[in-house]
Amino acid sequence: xxxxxxxxxxxxxxxxxQVTLSCSPISGHRSxxxxxxxxxxxxxxxxxxxxxxxxxxxxxPGRFSGRQFSNSRSEMNVSTLELGDSALxxxxxxxxxxxxxxxxxxxxxxxxxx
Amino acid sequence: EDKVVQSPxxxxxxxxxxxxxxxxxxxTNFRSLLxxxxxxxxxxxxxxxxxxxxxxxxxxLSSILDKKELFSILNITATQTGDSxxxxxxxxxxxxxxxxFGKGTRLHILP
Numbered sequence: 512x513x514x515x516x517x518x519x520x521x522x523x524x525x526x527x528x529q530v531t532l533s534c535s536p537i538s539g540h541r542s543x544x545x546x547x548x549x550x551x552x553x554x555x556x557x558x559x560x561x562x563x564x565x566x567x568x569x570x571x572p573g574r575f576s577g578r579q580f581s582n583s584r585s586e587m588n589v590s591t592l593e594l595g596d597s598a599l600x601x602x603x604x605x606x607x608x609x610x611x612x613x614x615x616x617x618x619x620x621x622x623x624x625x
Numbered sequence: 626e627d628k629v630v631q632s633p634x635x636x637x638x639x640x641x642x643x644x645x646x647x648x649x650x651x652x653t654n655f656r657s658l659l660x661x662x663x664x665x666x667x668x669x670x671x672x673x674x675x676x677x678x679x680x681x682x683x684x685x686l687s688s689i690l691d692k693k694e695l696f697s698i699l700n701i702t703a704t705q706t707g708d709s710x711x712x713x714x715x716x717x718x719x720x721x722x723x724x725x726f727g728k729g730t731r732l733h734i735l736p
């Protein structure tokens with residue numbers, strides 16, 4: 512079974528630009544969650560999508576948005592990038608219909624804003 | 626608001642030592658507590674705990690949950706340099722299925 516795939520692996524953007532990150536979940540997993548990881552704050556929850564609908568949302572500004580497609584692939588978008596958006600963005604999928612609700616994580620996208 | 630606090634934030638020990646990592650939590654509707662190991666990028670799943678007092682074991686790693694005192698510990702015996710990583714604790718809320726992580730414990734094993 513293929514794991515969670517995130518693209519791109521690395522990204523360098525300039526302040527004010529926008530960026531789109533992609534995540535393909537494990538086959539059969541319909542829930543996709545996004546986290547931002549920084550050294551000072553740890554993993555912070557951005558949002559979760561299930562069956563193309565946003566189920567949960569963290570405490571991030573509206574510049575952070577996401578969507579999920581019918582094949583469960585998800586994208587997250589950050590507009591008007593700020594230096595503080597530099598982080599590792601992790602995507603995780605899970606099977607909410609199973610007994611094990613734990614996540615499987617992708618390897619992340621390292622975003623650097625300059 | 627749900628909260629997970631891990632301690633210590635960082636730890637340096639020598640190979641062969643035993644370490645205990647702590648995780649305390651506050652969650653309105655507890656479903657499970659999860660431990661992950663993060664070496665480079667992708668956190669990898671270690672344990673899921675749902676019941677108090679039942680130890681989960683995998684090789685030199687073990688973990689236990691106390692739902693009355695709202696904490697869990699992760700033990701690693703006979704540590705090896707390959708155990709160097711960030712260990713993440715998370716709790717899952719059964720009301721909305723949200724999973725909240727602590728800031729992690731950075732463990733460094735000296736040869």
